[in-house]
Amino acid sequence: MNREYLISITDPRSPVVEAYRMIRTNLEFTNVEKTNKTIVVTSAKTQEGKSTTTANLAITIANSGKKVLVIDGDMRKPKMHHMYDLPNDRGLSTVIAKKDPLEEVVHRIPDVEGLSVLVSGPVPPMPAELLGSKRMSRLLEEVSQGYTCSSTPHPC
Secondary structure (H helix, E strand, O other), X not given: OOOOOOHHHHOXXXXXXXXXXXXXXXXXXXXXXXXXXXXXXXXXXXXXXXXXHHHHHHHHHHHOOOOEEEEOOOOOXXXXXXXXXXXXXXXXXXXXXXXXXXXXHOEEOOOXXXXXXXXXXXXXXXXXXXXXXXXXXXXXXXXXXXXXXXXXXXXX
């Protein structure tokens, strides 16, 4: 893992990590009647910390006993594979294109129980169309069933 960005692992008592825990707690209380199953981290600009925030927030959520799947949907400049030192030859783009089954390309992160990552995969020719496709919607529905914020493991 590229621990340089993963302060939630390298320095779990840091004030920065406490801020990630506060975000996690606030997300849990945004709708007490229903569990948030999907969180999107986005920005209009590059280099604002979307990937770092996503990676560290995912770690803090997983550390609270929930099962988390990080999906790298940045099809232009993906970074999750760098952060977690994972190959990027297969991932979201190949799953949506039906070249690879989801269960074959999701990576479990051994250092963090309950955390898995689906890297972006090869950059497709028209990323916006891929992310806005019905296949992407179906994929999100499918993974939300396996990652239901519980402390007991579920298969992908």
